[in-house]
Every structure is written in C-alpha cells, then in structure tokens.
Amino acid sequence: MSIKHVLVVDDEPDICELLEITLARMGLEATSTGALQPARDLLETGSFDLCLTDMRLPDGDGLDLVRHIQAARPELPVAVITAHGSVDTAVQALKLGAFDFVSKPVDLKQLRELIDSALRMESTSPAPAASDTHPSAGKPPVDPESPLLGESGPMQQLRATIRKLARSQAPVFIAGESGSGKELVAREIHRLGPRADRPFVPVNCGAIPAELMESEFFGHRKGAFTGATQDHAGLFQAAEGGTLFLDEVADLPLAMQVKLLRAIQERAIKPVGGSREMPVDVRILSATHHDLERAVREGRFRQDLYYRLNVIELRVPPLRERDGDIPRLAAEMLQRISEQWGxxxxxxxxxxxxxxxxxxxxxxxxxxxxxxxxAATLAEGPTIHASNVDLPASTPAPEDTGERRSPAQGNPPPELEERQTPPSVRYDDVGLDDHLADQERQAIETALHQTGGNRTAAARLLGLSFRQLRYRLKKLGIE
Structure with missing residues (x-):
C-alpha cells in the first residue's frame, strides 16, 4: 500500500512544521510550500492525495488555489485553514469546491478527522464507468446500489450532482416538493461520501416538541431538569463522524435556530446543564418542502442560518418532470408491495x-x-387495470389535462392551477398521502361505528371485500 502524499501551503513556518509533524504521525508524507505559485508548480509535477492550504498567502489567497485545483485537478480534495471566526470565508471556499475547512488555532483532533475523511474518499468513491471516461459512450452510468431510480434527464443530472457533492463536506440544502424523495437524496450523498461507514441520523424538525428540542439536539446532563435522571446524548453526538439530516428545517422555532447556528459555526455543542462546549464532527444536510427564502423574508427563518445551511442547494425534481420514469418506478414498487403483503x-x-x-x-x-x-389490494388478480386505479379527485382527470405537462411547457394557466389545487387541499401544508389517509380512516371508522364494529358488514357498506378492509385496517393502524 503506497504512502499518501499531502501538499501543505502556508507561509508560517511554525504552522507548516505542526502540520508536517501531525501528518508524519499519521503515516503520511508531506511537501510544504509558502506561496501560491510554487503550489501550482508542485501540483503540475507531483502526485498528491490531499492539499491543505492557508487562506492568506504572499502572492494570493487560498481561494485562488481552490479555484485552480477545481479547474486542473478536480479529483484532488483541498481543505482550507482559516482565521478564527472567518466563517464567511470558509463558506465561500466550500462553495468553490473545497472539501472542508479548519480554523486557527488548529485543533489537532479536528485536523486529523478532516484528513482521515478526505483520504477515505478514494476508497469510498464508486469506480468510474465507461461513459465517465468516454463521453461518446452515451448516458451517465447508473449506480446499481442507488435507490434513485429513473433514466429521465432530471434524474441523470441529479445522480451526477450527488456524486460531486458527496466529495465535499459542505452543507447542502435539498429543496423539493413533498414526496419527491429528499431523504433518499440525503442518504445517497452520505452513502457515496467518506462518511459512509459512520452514522446517518435523520430528524424531522417539525416532530420534536419545542420544549424538548434543545435536549434532543444537544443532549443533557443528569439533573439538568426535572426528569433528567441520567446523561442523555443528543442527535449531534449520535451523528458523530457521520451525517445529520435536518428534515423540515423550516419548522424550527426561532430560539432553536440561534442555537443551531452557533453549533454549525463553532462545530461544538453544549448539552443542557453542561458547563462547557464539546467539539462535534458532523456533516449537515437539510431539507424542507416550504419556500425557505420566503420564510426568511417574512422573518420566520433566520437569514444567517439560511446562508449556513444553503451553502449548496440541490433541487429534487418532481415526478411530473421525470418523463418516462413511471414504468420503472411502478414495477419496483409493485414488486416490493407484493412481497411485503404476501x-x-x-x-x-x-x-x-x-x-x-x-x-x-x-x-x-x-x-x-x-x-x-x-390498486394492488383492489385488483382481484395479478393484473391491475385502469378500473383498479383510484386517482384522487383533487387533481385533474386525464381528460381534463390532456398530455402530461413537461417542464418546457411552463406553468399552467391560473384557472387550471386552481382546479389542480382547490382551497380545501393545500399540498404545501399537508402531504397528499396524509390527506388521503385521513379521509380513508374517517370513512372506515364511520362504517365500523354504524355497524357496531362488525367488519364484514362495514366492508359491505364501504363496497370492499373483507380482505381489502383488513388490509386497510392494518395499514392505517385501526384497532
């Protein structure tokens, strides 16, 4: 196994010496230089696995070197060393493609974790396929392990972008409509990155009571409040070394947004009842189906936190923009449904x-x-016909809309948009599946009440077979 080689770029001799000693103790080889142009020359002639660069150099700055590496050696991870508190500069470096950053004075534990993560990328990145090296080979390769199915243009672009984002530690904000697969995208970024063997911790920010939120995120010490009978590790600690996915981040109360901002900026947390901060090493991914920019304008979401979370924005395409993907998705889903329900x-x-x-x-x-x-439940045999497919009445029937709208066709006229989303069903507030489940649950409970709990009679009243009713009772959790 060959020794990994790290390029160190810093004009302070004591910093270079500290980094060289640290790298040597990790079994790594180091080459140091104190200026931008010699670093460029070394990159042209030498072979390196990682570059560590200071932001302030005599003939330029670290951002210039990040740009150069992204243009000339995009496969080479580069991390920047910033002055303490220079979070804006670090964020700018991440936007340009830097792998990560570390602040001065350099915390050696944090530095070692950064180096270890950067060097793990080579072993965790998927091997390039033929179409990666030969553009004429056609479509980009499809990772057989990826749960993101579909060969439409938007899905190919999404998977390609995910592969790039997985090589960075930059916070990513995943934007998309409800039900479009934002958590799957977050899991893919984690799976393809250097943190793949560490925890992936998803949390629905809207599902945690406000009074418990700080304890859930940062943990608490024994005796911190009534009922705290022992120390409790929070979500940040649970995700140590891995990824913390903040789903529905727009639902965070303002008081918690302040605390989260500090944790992200300082890379440290203080448990409730604790006396000092603890360093944490997590990558932050976030998502929401709400318009976060609008929430910022309306004062419901802090602008500074928005810019920390939204270093890179990744949009997940809605299903209506994924022309040709439905047959593959439907086949996979039906196979899973059939196996799951026997x-x-x-x-x-x-x-x-x-x-x-x-x-x-x-x-x-x-x-x-x-x-x-x-549909799988309603069908009496293995083949599902159109008569078995119950489309929601809240969306236009096929004869009302004609062809499926592609992105190039733009937005529908206001009158059509009004038919698609009537005032009684606001999809930006309530997920469609939740809305339908509530209606179905209400109808079943009403039928059971009218028949005194007789399931056979209730099924007859609802126009269902007993087997179909039993399936719904199990699915909806109705006793």
Whole structure:
C-alpha cells in the first residue's frame, strides 16, 4: 500500500512544521510550500492525495488555489485553514469546491478527522464507468446500489450532482416538493461520501416538541431538569463522524435556530446543564418542502442560518418532470408491495399505465406508491387495470389535462392551477398521502361505528371485500 502524499501551503513556518509533524504521525508524507505559485508548480509535477492550504498567502489567497485545483485537478480534495471566526470565508471556499475547512488555532483532533475523511474518499468513491471516461459512450452510468431510480434527464443530472457533492463536506440544502424523495437524496450523498461507514441520523424538525428540542439536539446532563435522571446524548453526538439530516428545517422555532447556528459555526455543542462546549464532527444536510427564502423574508427563518445551511442547494425534481420514469418506478414498487403483503406478483395493464403516466402527481413518488398500494389490494388478480386505479379527485382527470405537462411547457394557466389545487387541499401544508389517509380512516371508522364494529358488514357498506378492509385496517393502524 503506497504512502499518501499531502501538499501543505502556508507561509508560517511554525504552522507548516505542526502540520508536517501531525501528518508524519499519521503515516503520511508531506511537501510544504509558502506561496501560491510554487503550489501550482508542485501540483503540475507531483502526485498528491490531499492539499491543505492557508487562506492568506504572499502572492494570493487560498481561494485562488481552490479555484485552480477545481479547474486542473478536480479529483484532488483541498481543505482550507482559516482565521478564527472567518466563517464567511470558509463558506465561500466550500462553495468553490473545497472539501472542508479548519480554523486557527488548529485543533489537532479536528485536523486529523478532516484528513482521515478526505483520504477515505478514494476508497469510498464508486469506480468510474465507461461513459465517465468516454463521453461518446452515451448516458451517465447508473449506480446499481442507488435507490434513485429513473433514466429521465432530471434524474441523470441529479445522480451526477450527488456524486460531486458527496466529495465535499459542505452543507447542502435539498429543496423539493413533498414526496419527491429528499431523504433518499440525503442518504445517497452520505452513502457515496467518506462518511459512509459512520452514522446517518435523520430528524424531522417539525416532530420534536419545542420544549424538548434543545435536549434532543444537544443532549443533557443528569439533573439538568426535572426528569433528567441520567446523561442523555443528543442527535449531534449520535451523528458523530457521520451525517445529520435536518428534515423540515423550516419548522424550527426561532430560539432553536440561534442555537443551531452557533453549533454549525463553532462545530461544538453544549448539552443542557453542561458547563462547557464539546467539539462535534458532523456533516449537515437539510431539507424542507416550504419556500425557505420566503420564510426568511417574512422573518420566520433566520437569514444567517439560511446562508449556513444553503451553502449548496440541490433541487429534487418532481415526478411530473421525470418523463418516462413511471414504468420503472411502478414495477419496483409493485414488486416490493407484493412481497411485503404476501400478495401474488402484481403488474400494470397498458390502460392502467397510461392512466398513471397522464396523472399530474402533486404528491410525487410518495403519491404513486400510495396509489399502487390501493390498486394492488383492489385488483382481484395479478393484473391491475385502469378500473383498479383510484386517482384522487383533487387533481385533474386525464381528460381534463390532456398530455402530461413537461417542464418546457411552463406553468399552467391560473384557472387550471386552481382546479389542480382547490382551497380545501393545500399540498404545501399537508402531504397528499396524509390527506388521503385521513379521509380513508374517517370513512372506515364511520362504517365500523354504524355497524357496531362488525367488519364484514362495514366492508359491505364501504363496497370492499373483507380482505381489502383488513388490509386497510392494518395499514392505517385501526384497532
């Protein structure tokens, strides 16, 4: 196994010496230089696995070197050393493509973790496929382990962007409609990056009571409050060395936003009841289906936190923009549904497939799965026909919309938009699958009440078979 080689760029001899000693103790080889131009020359003639550069150099700055490496050696991870408190400069470096940053005075433990993460990228990155090296080979390669299915242009672009973002430690804000697969995207960024063997901790920010939020995020010490009978490790500690995914981050109360901002900037947390801060090493990914910029303008979300989370923004395409992906998605989902519920393998008839491909899908992939679950249960045999597919009445029927709208066609006229999303169903506030589940639960509970709990009679009242009703009771958790 060859020794890894690190290029150190800093004009302070004592910093260079400290870094060289640290690297040597890690079994790494180091080459040092004190200026920008010699560093460029070394990069042209030498072979390096990592570059550590100071921000302030006699003939330029670290940002110039980051730009140069991104243009000439994009596969080489580069980390910057910033002055204490220069978070804006560090964020700018991350936007340009830097792997990560460390602040002066250099914390050696943090530095070693950064170096270890950067050098792990080589072993965790997927091997390049033929089409990576030969553009004429056609479409970009598809990772067989990726759960992000589909060959449409937007999905190919999404997977390519994820591969690039996985090589950085920059915070990523994942924007997309409800049900489009934002958590899957976050898991892919984690899986393809150097933290893949460390924890991935997802948290729904809207599901934690405000009074428990600080303790859940940062932990607490024994005796910190009534009921704190022992020390509790928070979400940041649970994600140590890995990734913390903040889903529905727009739901964080303002008081918690301040504390989260400090934790991200200082890379340290203080448990409730604790006397000192503890360093933490986590990568932050966040997401929401709300318009976060609008929340900032309206004063519901802190602008400084927004800029810390949104160093890089990644948009997840809605299902209606993914032309041609529905057949593959539907086949995978039906296979999983059949196996999960012990049903005979289901398949879609051409008329059912045509119906789905013309549907608008305001609830995206999650709505497609919900529709297929119902259709698989309603079908009496292995083939699902259009008559088995129950599309929500809150979205336009195929005859009302004609062809499925592509992104190039732009937004629909206001009158059509009004038909698609009536005032009684606001998809930006309530997920479509949750709305449908509530309606279904209410109808079943009403039927059970009217029949005195007799399930056979309730099924007859609802126009269902007993097996179909039993499936719904289990799915909805109705006792």
């Amino acid at each position: 049903l005979e393998a289901r398949r879609l008839a051409p008329d059912a497939m045509e119906l789905l491909e013309r549907h608008h899908f305001p609830g995206n992939v999650r709505e497609l799965e919900n529709i297929l679950e119902r």
